[in-house]
Amino acid sequence: MTAVTRDRVLDVHERPAPATFVLLSLQHLFAMFGANVLVPILTGLDPAVGLVSSGLGTLIYLGFTRWRLPAYLGSSFAFIGPILTATAIGGTGGALVGACAAGAVYVIVAFLIKGFGVRWLLAILPPIVIGPVIVVIGLGLASVAVGMAQNTAGGGAYSLPHFLIALFTLGSIFVYSIVLRGFFTVVPILLGIVTGYFGALAAGLVDFTLVANAPWFQVPNFHLLFSNMKEGTSVIAMILMIAPVALVTIAEHIGGQIVLSRVVGRNFIKDPGLHRSILGDGVATMVAGAIGGPPATTYGENIGVLAVTRIFSVWVIGGAATMAIILGFVGKLSAFLATIPTAVMGGVSIALFGVIASSGIRTLIEGKVDLGDKRNLLISSTILVIGIGGASLKFGDGGFVVSSMALSALLGVLLNALLPGRGTGEEAEEILSSSHV
Numbered sequence: 402m403t404a405v406t407r408d409r410v411l412d413v414h415e416r417p418a419p420a421t422f423v424l425l426s427l428q429h430l431f432a433m434f435g436a437n438v439l440v441p442i443l444t445g446l447d448p449a450v451g452l453v454s455s456g457l458g459t460l461i462y463l464g465f466t467r468w469r470l471p472a473y474l475g476s477s478f479a480f481i482g483p484i485l486t487a488t489a490i491g492g493t494g495g496a497l498v499g500a501c502a503a504g505a506v507y508v509i510v511a512f513l514i515k516g517f518g519v520r521w522l523l524a525i526l527p528p529i530v531i532g533p534v535i536v537v538i539g540l541g542l543a544s545v546a547v548g549m550a551q552n553t554a555g556g557g558a559y560s561l562p563h564f565l566i567a568l569f570t571l572g573s574i575f576v577y578s579i580v581l582r583g584f585f586t587v588v589p590i591l592l593g594i595v596t597g598y599f600g601a602l603a604a605g606l607v608d609f610t611l612v613a614n615a616p617w618f619q620v621p622n623f624h625l626l627f628s629n630m631k632e633g634t635s636v637i638a639m640i641l642m643i644a645p646v647a648l649v650t651i652a653e654h655i656g657g658q659i660v661l662s663r664v665v666g667r668n669f670i671k672d673p674g675l676h677r678s679i680l681g682d683g684v685a686t687m688v689a690g691a692i693g694g695p696p697a698t699t700y701g702e703n704i705g706v707l708a709v710t711r712i713f714s715v716w717v718i719g720g721a722a723t724m725a726i727i728l729g730f731v732g733k734l735s736a737f738l739a740t741i742p743t744a745v746m747g748g749v750s751i752a753l754f755g756v757i758a759s760s761g762i763r764t765l766i767e768g769k770v771d772l773g774d775k776r777n778l779l780i781s782s783t784i785l786v787i788g789i790g791g792a793s794l795k796f797g798d799g800g801f802v803v804s805s806m807a808l809s810a811l812l813g814v815l816l817n818a819l820l821p822g823r824g825t826g827e828e829a830e831e832i833l834s835s836s837h838v
Contacts, residue, residue, distance in 0.1 A: 411714040413471055413665065425712060426720030430728075432702040433475045434591055437725070438738055439753070440476030440695045442746055443545070444484045445493065447693060449621035449728075449735040451476055454694025456725030458685030462697075463715055463722075465681030466673045471707060471715045472661060473722065474685050477698035478757060479650050482541050483643040484695065486804050491639050493693070494630030499643030500690035501626060506647035507683025515676040519655070526652045528768025530813040532761045533781040534649050537788030537809050539758025546754050550747030562604055563744035570597030570748030590749060597745035606744065611736040619732025624693030645807035648814065650698055654682055657699045664708045776822045784813045 411417060417425050433455070441451035458474040466472075480500065487496035510522065548554035550567030574593035581589065601607050658678055662669045669678065678699075686696040707713055728734055765772070765781075772778050786792075788809030803811075817823060 409666075409713060410711040411717070413469060413667070413713050413715055415714050416716045417712070417714060422717070422720055425710075425714075425717045426724055428710070429473055429703060429706055429718060429721035430724050431591060432706050433473055433700060433721075433725075436475040436478070436590070436700060436702065438741075439590075439594075439746060439749060440478060440481060442738070442741070443481050443549075443750065444496070444695055445488060446624075446695060447622040447735070448738045449619075449730070450623055450693045451695060451729075452725045453621055453729035454685075454689035454692055455697065456722040456729070457692075458689055458694075458697040459722035459725075460719060461685045461688060462678070462681035463719055465684065466677050468715045468719075469673045470661075470669050470678060471665065471713050471718050472657075472678070472699045473703040473718050474682065474697040475700045475702070476695040477650055478753065479535075479538050479646055479653075479698070480643060480696045481545075482538065482806050483646055483804050485545070487639050487642045490631070490642075491634035492629050492631040493624050494626070494628050495634045495636075495639040496643065497624060497626055497690045497693060498630070498636055499639040500696050501687045502640040502644040503647040503650075503696055504683045504686030504688075504690060506644050507651060507679050507686060510647075510651055511676045511680035511683060514679065515674075519670075519675055522651070523655070525814055525818065526648060527817065528764050529770050529777050529780050530784070530810075530817050531649060531652045532765035532768065532770065533784035534788065534806075534810045534813055535653075535761030535764060536758045536785060537761075537806055538646075538649070539754045539756070539761065540789050541791075541806055542750070542754045542757075546747055546750035548747070549743045549750060552744065554743060554747075560744075562606070563742070563747075566597060566601050566604055566606065566742065566744040567748035567751070569600045570594070570745050571751050573597060574749065574752050590753065593752070594741065594745060594749055597748055598741060601742045601745055606742045607740050609740060611739055612733060615732040615736035617733055618730060619735060621729050621735065622693065626691045642804045642807060645803075645810050648810055650696070651679060654679060654699060657704065661699075661704055661707070664704055665713050774822070776820050780813060780816045780820065783816060784809045787812060 416422075437451050437455045438448045441448045455473075455475055459472075462472065462474050463470070480503065483499065484496045487499050491498075514522065545554065550564055552558065552560035552563040570593055573596040574589050577585070577589035577592045581592075585592070598607070655675065658669050658675060669675075682697060682699065689695060689697050703718075770777055770781075772781065788805050791805045792808060793805050794803040794808060
């Protein structure tokens with residue numbers, strides 16, 4: 402792997418000038434803003450809590466990585482489906498318990514990597530498993546996106562004006578993604594939301610009553626762990642429903658660290674160490690779940706800003722995190738975010754969930770997975786049908802359920818381990834060695 406060798410504007414430990422500090426931090430915050438707001442809205446959580454947990458999680462992450470790794474943590478899209486399912490069965494509290502359990506999986510894996518290295522992890526999570534599961538994450542949410550776009554989510558009636566606004570929002574994202582250059586190439590989603598919002602405003606789909614009545618300062622709607630859980634909900638069921646998704650996001654985390662190493666020109670896999678970055682991500686996810694926020698993850702938008710600006714300062718990342726926490730307590734902002742019509746978010750979701758599914762296909766291609774091989778074909782087919790088809794394991798009458806997404810991931814790992822013809826793990830070692838910069 403060849404590192405990017407262009408001159409750095411600011412290196413990892415360098416502080417920006419006071420005059421530019423705020424602007425540089427705002428740039429990162431804007432790049433992540435769409436994701437930090439969209440995931441809480443889709444999962445029924447408070448967007449203000451999403452901002453606070455994102456900023457707090459990023460500061461935790463920077464601490465665990467010894468302020469040597471410039472990465473911002475945003476809300477993870479991979480957990481949307483499982484959280485929606487868990488919320489329907491066990492309430493918001495049940496979903497948050499599962500989210501914390503996913504963070505605990507990160508922590509366990511981090512300690513295992515510290516003791517035994519990372520080759521074993523990449524060997525049990527090769528592209529033939531991760532690729533189809535990522536496709537499931539995207540396509541499994543397709544009905545949610547379409548329902549929001551057509552106003553049929555939650556049992557509503559079909560609305561042509563809503564669907565047209567969704568298509569208008571989606572089209573604007575296409576235009577911004579293809580036409581814009583420079584920094585704006587990393588914020589087409591945010592720009593699409595703004596454009597769709599103005600379209601919805603012109604169509605009379607926006608109500609500002611909440612904004613007018615909201616105070617400027619307001620404590621976000623935090624949900625403490627185990628609160629708002631439906632009576633009789635099985636904690637184990639909530640854990641099994643959400644925690645296995647961490648296997649997929651951990652694999653994505655590793656890929657992100659390799660890409661980040663390329664961009665910055667440092668080997669972050671070795672220093673501060675993959676175990677530290679995964680540990681920081683896991684603790685941030687547990688803290689987010691404990692206060693009512695979605696699980697955290699590193700983001701491509703953040704890496705894109707670093708690549709474009711060549712500003713790698715962890716101080717800038719820390720500044721963006723601090724701003725996110727402050728914005729979470731601005732009541733007017735929280736109320737304004739609540740005015741975004743579901744049609745606008747539906748149009749955005751169609752684009753994002755499709756991109757997630759496409760990235761799974763890309764994982765298969767980049768991993769050089771041969772689908773002409775019967776073993777690979779059977780593994781991928783099983784994962785796709787189980788995950789997208791909505792198959793699940795249900796035990797007893799107490800709501801003990803292993804969700805389709807979690808089941809597809811577990812089956813993929815199991816089939817890859819048991820079927821003959823599995824790789825030796827040398828590919829994983831090659832990936833790690835190629836991250837040397």
